[in-house]
Amino acid sequence: MGAYIIRRLLSVVPITLGVLLITFFLFRVIGGNPAYRIAGKNATPARIQQISHERGYDKPLFLNLQQFPHSLFDAQFPRLCGQLMRLDLGESLSTKQRVSTMLRQGFFPSLCLTVPMFMLELALAITIALFAAYFRGSWIDRGLVIVSVMAMSISALVYIMVAQYWLASEWRLFPVWGFESPYYLVLPVLIGVVAGVGGSVRFYRTVMLDEMYQDYIRTARAKGVSQPAILFRHVLRNAMIPILTNVIIAIPFLYTGALLLENFFGIPGLGRMTVTALFNGDEDVIFADVFIGSILFVIANVITDIAYTWADPRIRLK
Amino acid sequence: MTAAATTMASPLPTDTTASAPTGLWQIAWRQLRRNRLAMVCLWILAAYTVVWVYAEGVFWNAHLRGVTPTYKISHYDIRNQPPSLAHLLGTNYAGRDNFGQVVQGTRIAYEIGLLTSLIVIPLGFVLGALAGYFGRKIDTAIVYLYSVVDSIPGILLIMAIAYVVRGAIDRSPLFQNVTRYIDSGLLAICFGMGFTGWVSLCRLIRGEYFKHRERQYVLAARALGAGDLSIMFRHILPNVAHLVIINFSLRFPGLILTEAVLSYLGVGVSDEPSWGTIINDAKQRLWLGNWWELAGATIAMFFLVLALNLFGDALRDALDPKLRTAEAKTG
Numbered sequence A: 001m002g003a004y005i006i007r008r009l010l011s012v013v014p015i016t017l018g019v020l021l022i023t024f025f026l027f028r029v030i031g032g033n034p035a036y037r038i039a040g041k042n043a044t045p046a047r048i049q050q051i052s053h054e055r056g057y058d059k060p061l062f063l064n065l066q067q068f069p070h071s072l073f074d075a076q077f078p079r080l081c082g083q084l085m086r087l088d089l090g091e092s093l094s095t096k097q098r099v100s101t102m103l104r105q106g107f108f109p110s111l112c113l114t115v116p117m118f119m120l121e122l123a124l125a126i127t128i129a130l131f132a133a134y135f136r137g138s139w140i141d142r143g144l145v146i147v148s149v150m151a152m153s154i155s156a157l158v159y160i161m162v163a164q165y166w167l168a169s170e171w172r173l174f175p176v177w178g179f180e181s182p183y184y185l186v187l188p189v190l191i192g193v194v195a196g197v198g199g200s201v202r203f204y205r206t207v208m209l210d211e212m213y214q215d216y217i218r219t220a221r222a223k224g225v226s227q228p229a230i231l232f233r234h235v236l237r238n239a240m241i242p243i244l245t246n247v248i249i250a251i252p253f254l255y256t257g258a259l260l261l262e263n264f265f266g267i268p269g270l271g272r273m274t275v276t277a278l279f280n281g282d283e284d285v286i287f288a289d290v291f292i293g294s295i296l297f298v299i300a301n302v303i304t305d306i307a308y309t310w311a312d313p314r315i316r317l318k
Numbered sequence B: 001m002t003a004a005a006t007t008m009a010s011p012l013p014t015d016t017t018a019s020a021p022t023g024l025w026q027i028a029w030r031q032l033r034r035n036r037l038a039m040v041c042l043w044i045l046a047a048y049t050v051v052w053v054y055a056e057g058v059f060w061n062a063h064l065r066g067v068t069p070t071y072k073i074s075h076y077d078i079r080n081q082p083p084s085l086a087h088l089l090g091t092n093y094a095g096r097d098n099f100g101q102v103v104q105g106t107r108i109a110y111e112i113g114l115l116t117s118l119i120v121i122p123l124g125f126v127l128g129a130l131a132g133y134f135g136r137k138i139d140t141a142i143v144y145l146y147s148v149v150d151s152i153p154g155i156l157l158i159m160a161i162a163y164v165v166r167g168a169i170d171r172s173p174l175f176q177n178v179t180r181y182i183d184s185g186l187l188a189i190c191f192g193m194g195f196t197g198w199v200s201l202c203r204l205i206r207g208e209y210f211k212h213r214e215r216q217y218v219l220a221a222r223a224l225g226a227g228d229l230s231i232m233f234r235h236i237l238p239n240v241a242h243l244v245i246i247n248f249s250l251r252f253p254g255l256i257l258t259e260a261v262l263s264y265l266g267v268g269v270s271d272e273p274s275w276g277t278i279i280n281d282a283k284q285r286l287w288l289g290n291w292w293e294l295a296g297a298t299i300a301m302f303f304l305v306l307a308l309n310l311f312g313d314a315l316r317d318a319l320d321p322k323l324r325t326a327e328a329k330t331g
Helices: A003-008 A014-029 A033-037 A045-055 A076-085 A101-136 A141-153 A154-169 A183-212 A215-222 A228-237 A241-258 A257-263 A270-279 A283-311 B004-008 B023-034 B038-063 B098-135 B135-152 B154-171 B171-180 B182-211 B214-222 B228-265 B277-284 B291-319 B325-331
Strands: none
Touching: A003 A283, A014 A076, A014 A283, A014 B135, A014 B154, A033 A045, A033 A283, A045 A215, A101 A183, A101 A241, A101 A257, A101 A283, A101 B023, A141 A183, A141 B291, A154 A257, A154 B228, A154 B277, A154 B291, A183 A228, A183 A241, A183 A257, A183 A270, A183 B182, A215 A228, A228 A241, A241 A283, A257 A270, A257 B228, A270 A283, A270 B154, A283 B154, B023 B228, B023 B291, B038 B098, B038 B291, B098 B135, B098 B182, B098 B228, B098 B277, B098 B291, B135 B182, B154 B171, B154 B182, B154 B228, B154 B325, B171 B182, B171 B277, B214 B228, B214 B325, B228 B277, B228 B291, B277 B291
16 A cells, blocks of 8 residues: 555656646747746837846757757756756746745635635535435425526626625625635635535535445345434445545645635635736746645545545555 | 447336337437426527527627627617616616627627537547547556646636637737637637546546447457447447537536636636626626626526536436436546
8 A cells, every 4th residue: 555655646746747837838838938928018129038038938948959968958847847846936026025935825815715615515515415315306305406506507706796795795794805804704605605515415415326226225224224324324434435536636726715705805815816926927826836736636636545445445555 | 339329228217118219319308308397498598599599690790791789889878777678687887788798698608618619529539539449558648638637726727728828819810810700818718618628528438438449349340340440430439429418518507607707817708798797897886786787697697507507417317327426426
């Protein structure tokens, strides 16, 4: 198992390399020389050249073939990889801050928002899904499914706008904007849960119903196990694999925050930071974001595999 | 093909009394027809499609004659009016009829669904088929490719692609003839959603090709001397084509919702009234109590997305009941 985990963790190298390559391709190859974006519309050619030279945009993209043996890797992409490998995340162009500082500052507000949202939604979705599975085929089940699908058919924007306008602004139940005390997070978290729970309920219900019709459930029922015990001890336990897959894979994306909620409610998290960076052509922030994201993603994948062995002892990692 | 079709359809409750339906599609249609909810959704979708065709008519009529389309003409004397008989959904900040805007939004929604699928379906299908059919190194490479795409937060990658591609489209003389008819912002988000959305289809098709390449009909075709390409696209393809349709009908509602979010974040459609841009514009005047702008687009979007979601589910259950859990397990 140890060897398996190490092998899987090593896949972080090709995955991260691929992620950086895609991002690099987007911003430097399709996007053209970033110096034009940095310098603005009225820049002189000399200024462009100066920025290009300072930031190394005048170097070849992938390999420096002109200076073949001694500085082959003196090119944009290898330099970027080298910089990130030294864990140097660079500097933001617009705020002149270190990207690592910005990430550290944005991390906390983002997690304050996404973690409670994620937990609440998960608990609520699994409870409702168990409820629907318990009443499977009846009008309660069908009603829950329809309501879930209806809930996921409304744009997240609309949830936010309506709640912010009526609940916060008109009725003054919640603060409208800002990040000053935990109370400021209540409404965004609630909106996030309501907007997201429909899809999750539908997913978990499907997973649980699939287990409901297995032979071992029939056996359990035949030997007189009570319905709640069947649901919690048998169905939930066996539905754990798809649930875990779904849950753990979502965790790395928590750190990018909730773009919409952060924007609407003025929460200074990573989501807002990333969107701003994208429009300011602030590449270092984007590269840092996807770099960390891909590492977390690989780690989450490995944790999923380990969790499988815990949820289902029949699974062996080799 | 018929052999495979019957094995796939076997879990369906087959009607023993009536004349036995033949083939996957007839059986599926029969089951759909019995599903009242699915039929209601189908009618709703038909109604939207009529609206879409009408909106395309309005758009192309104005474009080909070189005049400004009516939905883009401003009437500053009737700005921000609440719903009335003349303007069922009121008017917006430029005095344009909100109902007309919402109708055009239907056109944009359909265009997004179709254009994105023009990227997703060929890319996802061909890569999935190659990976599943050949296995080994090709499979490893394709799985690697989609793992990489998967490990970038979806909305971020879509935004980045859309943002960069938009700039490239606007600069490139190649696209000038295209952007005269299709908004460059719309084209850009279709690129963004297309180059991220192929992953789920690819995964699905790959799994199916894995199963089918060992089936007897494939072995028989190979024994008769059929080449790989012919087996992949002439023999296996008809047996998995229904997955593309299911995948499309379940992906389409997501695209419509994503478009709204992208518009808010500033990378959406720029010069045409999409539901996203309408909602986004409405945001500024909701604070003045102008609820109708928001309501119109929201309701239009809600019923289309709802009908697509429910119909997609029913279609999947009718065409391939095993798929539901397969999808749930792979996410």
